[in-house]
Amino acid sequence: MSKVDPVVEQAVDTLGLNKVTRRRLLGGVGLTSASLAASALLAACTNNDDKKSTAAAAGAGDFPSTPKWKFVFVCHVTTNSFFTPTQYGAQDACSLLNCEFQFTGSKDSIVAEMVNATNTAISAKADGIALAVVDKDAFRAPVDKALDAGIPVVSYNADGARDDKGTNRLAYIGQGLYESGFALGQRAIEAGLDSGEVVGFIATPGALNIQPRIDGASDAIKQSGKSLKFTPVGTNADVPKGLSIIDAYAQGHSNLAGMLAVDAGSTSSVGQVVQKYKMRDKGLKVAGGFDLVPETLNAINGGSLDFTIDQQPYLQGFLPVLYLYLYKLSGGLIFPSETNTGLLFVTKDNVKPYLETKTRFEGSSTEQQVVPRSGAIAHA
């Protein structure tokens, strides 16, 4: 008799046959035995699945059981609504993989607080750290300390300066900052900017997660060769204050050709101000910015803004958890990889689905849902 798969043996045992029938079945003789075998195997497969899952009940999916690893996200503007979908993404990944995460850092971009939070995570022996590297000097030592202690570290949303990553993190998950700013500038030119004054609003000038964007936009405009004057203006990390600043600027400069913004708050405020003063009727050719705050989407739909750029903050929460989990699971064999979470332009043409659905992915709803989509996928 050829060797019988122990699975098959187990399946047969479930039938409760007497010894003789059992031997005959296993011997594989006759139709009866075949059909018995078939049904037994079918039953066994179901049983086996149960048996398998009861054996690895703690593990996620097909993974073996792992301790409830804890990952710490250190953020620079913890209460900013931009990061709400990021937290949902991290949450969903954690439920999937049986981990947990903590979202901490600083509310007001205070680097010292972020450094403190990182150090605390190291003391607490976190299983992984995801860090928004908004300063190219301050985080080098803490990240080294974490890596020395065996804690994997990735960066998300911000990764030091263009020429200096600032840390020895394992990978960056986020948008290419300079590149996205450059694309913003290019798109603005394509949309019809050829001469005049262009203003670029930036919430926290100098902050390493958005300053490169405005540098990119400025460079794109400069390199276009058109006679455009680009002025960067700082607004405020606090969105209502930023709105007043943008409002005042618009009042003081009535013949702007272009209004750009490089962060979520400033973008939505630009939309509001353009609508309030009906600037599209007054010679404003182009207005655009970043991120998908509801006011921004409405402004695009209404025509005040031409486009915005989706950074996919959901992925900036989801993917770091995934990478850190796989790193720990595989003992470092699976290494986190550099991931560009996307540079998608949202315009009037494709804004509808964003407007009509409230989803966790955009941060506008906590509900878990399948978002239906049909028809062709837009492409160039």
Added chain:
Amino acid sequence: MSDTIEATERVEPAPAGRPSRSILRRVGEEFLRRREASVLVVAVGLGVYFASAHPAFLTEPNLVNISQATAPAAIIAAGMVLVLVSGEIDLSVGVVAALAPFNMHYLIDYYSVPAIPAILLVLLISAAIGFINGAVTVFLKVPSFVTTLGTLYLITGVVLTTSHAYPVPIPPETEGTIRTWLGAAPWSTLIWCLLIVGFFHVLLTRTPWGLHTIAVGGNLLGATEAGIRAGRIKIGNFMMVSTLGGFAGILEAFRINTIDPNIGGGTQIMFIAVSAAVIGGTALAGGSGTVLGAFLGALVLAELQNGMNLIGISANPYFLILGIAILVSMIANVYLSRLRRAGRV
């Protein structure tokens, strides 16, 4: 006579066999009599709670974390107590802290001033800002809240425009010993903090300056009638707190290895320093205060921040819980103070 001798013998004090208990009680009473006792109890209580909630709380690296969070606020609070006791307040000290490392950077990198003189010059500039705060308050009779609000915005503007709000790396001339001694070494900020707290505690409680500060805050008219130069006291205290702010800013910059325009968070660290002073037992209205209490208050706030981070509380619920924790700590503090006062003679 024999009767009287007998009588005296019988009247001997009872607890002859238990001297240790009465000494213990006396030490306990002496301790509770101090106004800092209540905030110390709160600080220890929080420590015990967090230590039981997370094993890493009392590990050395974490104690370093707590000390690094306590130090800058406590340093500023030490000076702030004197300002508060004299009846004033300084809202601008946080941005003076932010400006100081930038000044150091300009002096060293643009004007080629050697490192140590540059740092001393920066402290001098901070003192000058304090002088302006004091002079406007005393001579122009502008309420200090308004004066320092003005300098707060003024200096914020100076920081942002001169730095273009870019963070700046630490000047290389300060790498090495200077950096290590002034914040980079794990316990260095705490050592500076303890030295400063000790100095200012003695200043407030055991020198004529401290006495006059209390007099000016407690009874300005009376103090002036007694011949105390109230203006000089106030201006002096403003200068001291601004200098401490500059020093704290430099320590923090060296600790995190970058010069961050946000280092004061605008008002964050000033607010923490004032809160630490008040939690520690200094009256906002003036006339009474304690520097040791302010240090313990800063410790309480640092424990809360660190402990909650360790436990794993995320940002949004963090503020909710921080608010509750501060209220509970303060209520405990006030309640213990009341007990203490009731138990007093």
Added chain:
Amino acid sequence: MAADGSGEALRVEHVAKRFGGVTALADVNLHLAKGEVLGLIGDNGAGKSTLIKILCGFHQPDAGKLSVAGEEVVLRSVDHARSLGIDTVYQDLALVNELTVYHNMFLNRELVRWPLLHNRRMRRLAREHLDDMGVNIPSVDVEVAKLSGGQRQAIAVARSVYTEAKILLLDEPLAAMGAKEGALILDLVRELKAKGDVSVIIIAHNYGQILEVCDRINLLQHGSITFDKPTSETSVQELTDLVVAEYRAARTQKLRPDPSTDARPAPGR
């Protein structure tokens, strides 16, 4: 400091003071002998406080002259007056509530073992001085906030005496004080009188009490001293009548436009 031998501590001659259109003092003549206790009475607004402020150097008189210990002086400031031995205990007492008795006693004159306060010495000296003056304070370590009004007043007076004041001006020391506490102050003033080298001017409204300690009474009316008699030759009734009559006369006459008198109602007695 040449003495003229008469044992006179203070002499005020033809002092006048105007504030804008209001004449506070018209022609004040007053003298104070060494070791004497003078009671200064007069209705509210009569100018008693103004006179005191001139005597201690706070205000400058528009006319007249002052002599201290027989020598004419012009008091340039409060500090100058203090250096000549004239000290005032104001109604608010200039005490700091948060500080202890001994710290208050030495306020702005602290003993220092540089750079620290010499608390032990101050404590001892304060205790000695208060005992000397017969002031009954249980402990010099207590914060003055915890003392009664009378005790606080006593400390304020003792402080001035301790700083070698020769002429002590007490501005309404008995105001807002119950009988028992008032007695404390009166005892203190009696002690000073017994010692003989401090001269005192007391402003008060409680005639019964000041008649107990004062040697002489002056009444300030219409900007000048209109009554000057030793206490043995007058009584509470006479003083009350004088003051009330003057008040009634001023109401009916309305000759002298003195807004401060007219504006205030008669104090109830």
